[in-house]
Amino acid sequence: MNFRGVYSVLPTPFCASGSIDVPSLRRVIDLYLKAGVDGLTALGVTSEVARLQDAERDRVLDAVLSHVNGRAPVVAGTSAEGLLNCIDYSRRAKSAGASAVMVSPPRMPKLNSGAVLSHYLDLASAVDTEIVIQDYPPVSGYTVEPALLGHIAREIPRARTIKLEDPPTPLKTSRIIQACEGFEVSVLGGLGGMYALEDLIAGASGVMTGFAYPEMLVEVVRAFRSGEVGTAADAFYRYVPLMRFEFQQGIGIALRKEILRRRGAITEPVTRSPSVQLDRSTMVALDRLLDWLRATQGVKWISS
Amino acid sequence: MNFRGVYSVLPTPFCASGSIDVPSLRRVIDLYLKAGVDGLTALGVTSEVARLQDAERDRVLDAVLSHVNGRAPVVAGTSAEGLLNCIDYSRRAKSAGASAVMVSPPRMPKLNSGAVLSHYLDLASAVDTEIVIQDYPPVSGYTVEPALLGHIAREIPRARTIKLEDPPTPLKTSRIIQACEGFEVSVLGGLGGMYALEDLIAGASGVMTGFAYPEMLVEVVRAFRSGEVGTAADAFYRYVPLMRFEFQQGIGIALRKEILRRRGAITEPVTRSPSVQLDRSTMVALDRLLDWLRATQGVKWISS
């Protein structure tokens, strides 16, 4: 089983006090599911998972899985610096009902390709679950080359989905598929959807990101996968200015939460400290872009 | 004197053999000047300056300045790991007729803010020329904080233009302007123009990048600076899918050269090794995007 289509990474909404805001989380889930996404991802990088305590991870996962309640598969991020933690997180994810775990190479000095392979082999033999490999070098500090992704996928049939965030992702998608000749892998582009169309053209099976207008990703990916490439492209080019805007380093999560607040899903658009406040110029720029989409691009359901 | 408007960073065209292709360079200059840019930049990062020998730097600079022949100001990249080299490059640039030099913090282990300030102070007292500060952390390995940019600009009135490539650039633009209260600085956004509109909204004075359709940047920046923000934004949102596509890590320069080849300016779209060949998927994606711009966005002058 590989994962295909649109997977939305869930943000973790917080109250003004900083505690987890479960009602907002539920509304976000409903918003994404209503948009028609193929699956959800919890406890990802943009879920601010690095700022959650272990008990909070459990609370988020339980809240997500009980609210989704089988309406869509849920992938749970379980990356950890240590193998035991990764295994433990993965077991909890499986018990909670997750359909797969998503795991980056462990962050450590002097990591090498042998240790990365071992990490995934050890995880796979400890926990009987699907594994999504996340290749996001700035976060893990390690770039997984196509040959190593191919090696992992060959050794572990349950690890044949890759969340790819190592640009240029379209080119790397082609190379991964070449490195996996003889069996099928699924590449899901990340990076806020910024190269979703080009990833698909290169052979990706979908996109996994937390972009706050999943409707746009669904429209693009569905059209593409049903062969209407022109329709997919036309939609993508009109939407990508917003994907690009949301995917700004350092403020991307805050922007996403602000949009989800405007869409009625999140009560407080706060991120956990240390964090950057969105300044007035950024808000003005966001307003202008949403106005443009609504007024001139016929995206009537865009909220102001 | 600060620098404003659109400055185009010139690629360095090469023959198939790898040697510098001066006729192509001249055609690129003409293309940019015909597009109405306010100035040109030679020997920048995307000019593959790190792969030129010292004698080749001189050849490029001479070719650029003699061909421009006063039609526009030329900024010359003169960053170097050592101060003496930076001074020497800057003197040559000044002698050759450049209007300013562009300098990053020197790449070195254990760099600190005091050493960065000294580097610019020493350069400024050695060479009587305008200095553009380039803030591009992945290249220099050092992030120049707004307070330090303000400090440099206060101490060196000739160093009040900043080429900003540290995202999120719109937010940092606001902060730099705050840190420079009491005197005027000019911030020029880089990053392939990907955030040009948002940079302008935040107070930037223009854009400095090598995007292969300078006409688009000129249209956006001119409209914005003459107060027609809506016109600027509308143009920008239609063009930014292409800016985003061109600005792909690892293949951006190759894509730019390929587009300039299609526009008749560059004979061979080769970059110096080690380099990445554009694969078929990337070419298909480029074709589709240019077709869309031409067919549906009314950009009639887009070449196929």
Place this chain on the structure above:
Amino acid sequence: MNFRGVYSVLPTPFCASGSIDVPSLRRVIDLYLKAGVDGLTALGVTSEVARLQDAERDRVLDAVLSHVNGRAPVVAGTSAEGLLNCIDYSRRAKSAGASAVMVSPPRMPKLNSGAVLSHYLDLASAVDTEIVIQDYPPVSGYTVEPALLGHIAREIPRARTIKLEDPPTPLKTSRIIQACEGFEVSVLGGLGGMYALEDLIAGASGVMTGFAYPEMLVEVVRAFRSGEVGTAADAFYRYVPLMRFEFQQGIGIALRKEILRRRGAITEPVTRSPSVQLDRSTMVALDRLLDWLRATQGVKWISS
């Protein structure tokens, strides 16, 4: 209150199964205290804290504090990517009886000096405890310049101890002391003790590291601090070949545990995965070095 003298960072011993080995931890504590160290540090980087779950952190801290039982002050590492986690860990440390918390700048992209200052200010107003600032750039991804350390120390009188691991530490020690003119700070050198003597000469107040022969550090630091610089230096130069050997990137913790096993403190010299096995050559080299210390340097208490 500043911290001075020798602080030993405790490793976290594990059973072969990977679970925490509390009896070994107690023996390590006794070994360090018997050596005469001035204090202990739990949950530091070399305690493999990044591979502990939250519940395990609590278990380790409780085990340490109950076994130390007031015999020496205990510093607890409470660094976290998020402020709330850092505060929560720090509160637990204080409740458990720790004398101070040790905190690095939070690891995050786009961190800046203002955010680092805020992190410490917010922590200090949330938890009434002494704070040791850890300056270890490879781990936190951020270098704290002397001016910022001075700024933090000036604003937060409870944050005037610095664990310094940004080489060259002797030179930086001098600069920190200059940046803190008008009040007293305590600099404790880290880096396995490799520059302990030179740090002391530059004005450091001691050393905080996990070197497996704390007796050596105690001998050096005591002699130095009582004015017998020649005695301190002579001892240091004889011992530093071993400090250097132990402090090898990627295998330092494994070497430390192997030595503590030989000293009878740790049952299994295992580190948590992903980990590197000590190879035969490394073992041979260790044997030779310990033999040399015992046979020719008169270090009779060195175990074989």
Place this chain on the structure above:
Amino acid sequence: MNFRGVYSVLPTPFCASGSIDVPSLRRVIDLYLKAGVDGLTALGVTSEVARLQDAERDRVLDAVLSHVNGRAPVVAGTSAEGLLNCIDYSRRAKSAGASAVMVSPPRMPKLNSGAVLSHYLDLASAVDTEIVIQDYPPVSGYTVEPALLGHIAREIPRARTIKLEDPPTPLKTSRIIQACEGFEVSVLGGLGGMYALEDLIAGASGVMTGFAYPEMLVEVVRAFRSGEVGTAADAFYRYVPLMRFEFQQGIGIALRKEILRRRGAITEPVTRSPSVQLDRSTMVALDRLLDWLRATQGVKWISS
């Protein structure tokens, strides 16, 4: 032909004005040759090669080769970001009479193992010279894994010497030798000689570094290679406190030049800007260490 024994990396002495001081360079060469080293390396990282202009590189190389005049083999650093530059530098080195070139992987974003292999293959087919592979990740930004070193060495018989500076070097030495089963490679440890003995125990063939007392390295390596391991070790342990002291990040080159000044070889101990001045504490610590070596370790030829 592989390279074995002690290769000393030559510093580039400068006059107070910053220009190259050829008479000092000649005296340094004589000092190293008199010490009995097996070869010399020019234009290495610690030769401040990154701060030399192309014409200065030629001057240094000519000065070195004409002064050495066949008394020992000379390796020339020819690393460059671009392949053409690397080839050109290597041709000049060969013409000038160098016995080998030393080349790091090219510094570039998104480098991968295939591009590294191609870089060496292309170099080897363009220039018929011995190639020393330098594996120094902080400088090149890329870690060459043992398998890739083995692959390169297998494909290019002229590239079977590795200057290894990726710690832990002893462990990596063992792994490289394993990865090169079936043919002979020579590993030369770098890192200021700090792990020279352990590298030799692991199978290294020598050391290549710029340590200012080459006599010490010669004594250690000769004893070891003639089977007197105990003698080698005893000497090494007494000398390594100084190697460790000299090899401080950020000030190592300045310290080396200061020692060579004291030894009468270098007139002005200046490094090119941006540079760090050695402070008083560092000088005091150096004096003390040299005194200890002279007074108590019987190193009579140590200069004060």
